[in-house]
Amino acid sequence: MNSVWPRILIVGAGWAGFILSQQLDDSKYDITIIAPHQTFAYTPLLASAATGLFFSRLAEEPIRRAHRRMTYYRALATAADLDQKSVTCIPSILQPGGRDIPDANHPFTVDYDILIIAPGCVNQTFNTPGATEHCFFLKTVPDAEAIKAKLLSLLEVASLPTTSPERAKELLHIAVVGGGPTGVELSAELTDLFSEMSKTYPHLAGLPSITIHDVAPEILGVFHQKLKAHALRSFRKHGVEVKTNSHIEKIEEDALYTKEDGRIPVGMVAWATGNRQCDFVESLHGLSKATRLGRILTDQRLRALKEDQSVLENVYALGDAADIFGNGLPTTAEVAVQKAEYLVNTLNRRIGQVKQLGWLGDPEAWDGQGHGGGQV
Known part of the structure; x- marks a missing residue:
């Protein structure tokens, strides 16, 4: 026309x-x-x-x-x-x-x-096996809603009488791949969420955990050293584990595998790198x-x-x-x-x-x- x-x-x-x-x-x-x-x-x-x-x-x-x-x-x-x-x-x-x-x-x-x-x-998943199929990403609002729905599902499954405390701990272990701005921000928001959830799900107190995996030797690599130090102090205070020099080998529905630690049970993997x-x-x-x-x-x-x-x-x-x-x-x-x-x-x-x-x-x-x- x-x-x-x-x-x-x-x-x-x-x-x-x-x-x-x-x-x-x-x-x-x-x-x-x-x-x-x-x-x-x-x-x-x-x-x-x-x-x-x-x-x-x-x-x-x-x-x-x-x-x-x-x-x-x-x-x-x-x-x-x-x-x-x-x-x-x-x-x-x-x-x-x-x-x-x-x-x-x-x-x-x-x-x-x-x-x-x-x-x-x-x-960019770097052709990591299972990443596209099993990871959650964070670029769009539907991505955010998918993560929210998954988190709610994990909390409810962990609350069932048929779920053992050991299994509940695995379900509530959230792995964040990527120590850049997106991964750090998501991890910080997750700590706030789990803090709030302790009031609604008191029976799950102490079970949720967050781990950041990054292949680099430090998180927030391009940012000022003071900001990196502040982020690490905050994560230590809230119990977030930071694993640098961590090489992801593959992702499964309920686990990720690293070169350093082998199989790590998780409830969800959020991919925030690349x-x-x-x-x-x-x-x-x-x-x-x-x-x-x-x-x-x-x-x-x-x-x-x-x-x-x-x-x-x-x-x-x-x-x-x-x-x-x-x-x-x-x-x-x-x-x-x-x-x-x-x-x-x-x-x-x-x-x-x-x-x-x-x-x-x-x-x-x-x-x-x-x-x-x-x-x-």
């Missing part, structure tokens, strides 16, 4: 994609969003939502808005033809319980004039990508770079899926938000006519503060 306005296609609705979907001028552009979940998750709130200490629905925002003129497809982008300016997608079908199943039997394509790539990263690019980003050939994490490299204007470092006009990349060539930045929400706000301001200043798309790909350079820094 022909459009009077330039067609912007946004792949992803994380921190960067969501801001773009809500703040781009829908009187100048026909905006389409491709994302596998119909809501945007406030990721710092997910650990609290997972432990029931925060109402999970307050940790998300809907992509669809009554006042916004845009199109949203609950789908996964699977491939792009950057020459023909089209993206192939497959539906992401919502199942009872909040889970999604990709429907590869009904692919469709979306054409664009401007492509914005911001799908974020997906969980990111990799999604299949869509990995499928984009001909683009320049960083060696580490495979992020798409862009110029200061957030335009995707080809393998020869030339600019691919009208294709932008940001969020965890991209990085600026020669000016690497961390995969944090703050960076994603600043880049998204810059790109919103840049594109909203342009005249929204198809004839003038030629200079839409030449915005002012992003200066690292969320706004243009002048022509470079």
